[in-house]
Amino acid sequence: MQFKKGSGVTAKWAAALALVCGAVGLGMPAHAKTPEYxxxxxxxxxxxxxxxxxxxxxxxxxxxxxxxxxxxxxxxxxxxxxxxxxxxxxxxxxxxxxxxxxxxxxxxxxxxxxxxxxxxxxxxxxxxxxxxxxxxxxxxxDEMVAGEAVGERLNDEGAKNVLCVNQEQGAVQLEARCDGIKKTFKGKFAVLYVNENNMADVQSRMVAKLQQDPAIDYVVTLGAPYAVTAVRAIGMAGSKAVVGTFDMSPTAIRMIAKGTKLKWAIDQQxxxxxxxxxxxxxxxxxxxxxVGGGRPVLTGPSFVTQENAAMVAKYAERGTR
Structure with a gap:
């Protein structure tokens, strides 16, 4: 509110306005400080x-x-x-x-x-x-649901012989991923257990398996670092297989975007x-x-492919996807 200079009511109105503002301020609760947890x-x-x-x-x-x-x-x-x-x-x-x-x-x-x-x-x-x-x-x-979705995708892509690489035998979420694939995939299916703490051994075991069974046409890894290793192993083994993976990394996203043998990744966010x-x-x-009403709050799955990799890549590069 503006008052003309020299107005006789200016001081009265200003004082009244101050009283009103003060009353409003007293009537409003102070912003509660969040407890330290x-x-x-x-x-x-x-x-x-x-x-x-x-x-x-x-x-x-x-x-x-x-x-x-x-x-x-x-x-x-x-x-x-x-x-x-x-x-x-x-x-x-x-x-x-x-x-x-x-x-x-x-x-x-x-x-x-x-x-x-x-x-x-x-x-x-x-x-x-x-x-x-x-x-x-x-x-x-829901890892079983995610695995089932992968199995269906493998069917759609015409895969016939799939190898699921599990880096931690006995881990319930990883076992569920391979079990889900097996449930819906219609072709030949096998699980290869590897040691997550020894990537050189992971690679050599993949190479050996691919050489042992040249008919393997798809390798599914359960973590992005193993997908990158799988692509290297395929090259070393002279295999024609391609790769899909659960989870992502900036490297994996770049490989998907470039159209390499790494075709897709499941993002659980x-x-x-x-x-x-x-x-x-x-x-x-x-x-x-x-939260959830007695059910899990689901964060995935969703497929990241060459078609949408560029959109996801900008978030992956900053470390949030």
């Missing part, structure tokens, strides 16, 4: 696996937005991962988000967290186990998994919310 993320990540870098970025983004302190811990050894959960309980964290690649090994640690009244959610691994273990929610891909894991805990801690 500490959330632990505990995964089965292997050292050097770039997939988990993306998960961690999503978790860190959610922690920043929700104003919580984040502790990130990981071990590919199931017993050590369980011990990390126990360590988090002993640190009296506010909430725990974890992966259930090996549910039986994690069961006792999860019960200890629950006994301490610490909310626990699952993500990434354990789609079929999280609910029975009493977790509050789950964010991730690990950034979203990490983000949702933290956010679900924050909602529960601050408002008593649970």
């Amino acid at each position: 500490t959330i632990a993320i505990i995964t089965h990540a292997a050292p050097g696996d770039t997939f988990w870098d993306i998960v961690r970025k999503g978790a860190e983004a959610a922690a920043k937005n929700d104003h919580v302190r984040l502790i990130y811990m990981a071990s590919p050894d199931a017993s050590k991962q369980a011990q990390l959960v126990v360590n988090a309980v002993e640190q009296h964290v506010s909430g725990i988000a974890l992966t259930l690649a090996h549910p039986d090994a994690m069961r006792a640690a999860v019960k200890q967290a629950q006994a301490a009244h610490i909310p626990v959610v699952g993500f990434n691994a354990g789609t079929g186990q999280w609910k029975a273990m009493g977790l509050l929610g789950y964010a991730g891909q 690990p950034y979203v998994e990490g983000y949702e894991a933290v956010d679900m805990l924050w909602l529960n801690l601050t408002n008593g919310d649970t």
